[in-house]
Amino acid sequence: MARDTAEAETGMKGITFPAWQGQHYVTLAELLVRLGSFGLDLTWRIEFDEIVDPRCVEMQRRSADAGMDTLTLLSLTTPFLQLVDAEARGFAEDKLVIVLTEFDSSSWDVRAVDERVLSELRHHFPGTEDL
Numbered sequence: 001m002a003r004d005t006a007e008a009e010t011g012m013k014g015i016t017f018p019a020w021q022g023q024h025y026v027t028l029a030e031l032l033v034r035l036g037s038f039g040l041d042l043t044w045r046i047e048f049d050e051i052v053d054p055r056c057v058e059m060q061r062r063s064a065d066a067g068m069d070t071l072t073l074l075s076l077t078t079p080f081l082q083l084v085d086a087e088a089r090g091f092a093e094d095k096l097v098i099v100l101t102e103f104d105s106s107s108w109d110v111r112a113v114d115e116r117v118l119s120e121l122r123h124h125f126p127g128t129e130d131l
Contacts (some may be wrong), residue, residue, distance in 0.1 A: 012099070015118050019102060021125060026108060028088060029077040031100055032070060034124060035090075038117050042090035042097065043067040048106035049085035056083075067091065115125035 019026050032039055045063040049058050055076045062068040068076075073088070083102045090098040098117065101109040109131060112118055122128045 012111040012113055013115060013118060014109060015122060015128050016107055016109045016131055017121070017125040019105055019107050019130040021127075023031070025080075025082050026046070026125065027077060027081055028083060028086070028100065028102070029081065031108065031110070031121075032074050032077070034121060035070075035098070036116060036120070038114055039070050039090060039098070042070055042092055044070065044088055044090050046073070046086060052084050053081055055081060056086075062123040065104045096122055 017026075023113040043066070044065045045067045046059045047063065048060060048129070051057060051060075059073065059076050062072065064077075068092075082105055084105050086102045088100040089096055091101075099109075101111075103109065108125075110118065110121055111131070
């Protein structure tokens with residue numbers, strides 16, 4: 001995955017947590033819902049190292065253009081879609097505000113400009129650690 005967002009990420013705080021919470025895999029759709037109103041008006045671009053489902057192709061196609069809104073991304077990630085090595089970047093008026101990175105179906109890293117988003121995820125997902 002190209003990591004062209006490293007410079008923009010420097011002002012963000014981050015957390016990491018296991019993608020598997022017991023027998024339950026935390027999907028991208030679940031994370032999008034947990035973002036609540038923070039995530040509603042974002043534009044998303046997503047990249048994959050491994051295409052695991054035809055929906056991934058459609059997400060990359062839409063990302064190549066101007067990106068997609070949250071509800072479109074949500075519709076492409078439900079029902080259950082387990083990702084392998086993917087990164088979703090959320091923008092508010094061309095400013096990067098959140099990065100959701102899934103590593104090998106085993107963990108999620110979340111970087112955000114808004115600490116309240118990270119607090120919500122810390123509260124909801126056991127095993128969360130700061131990055």
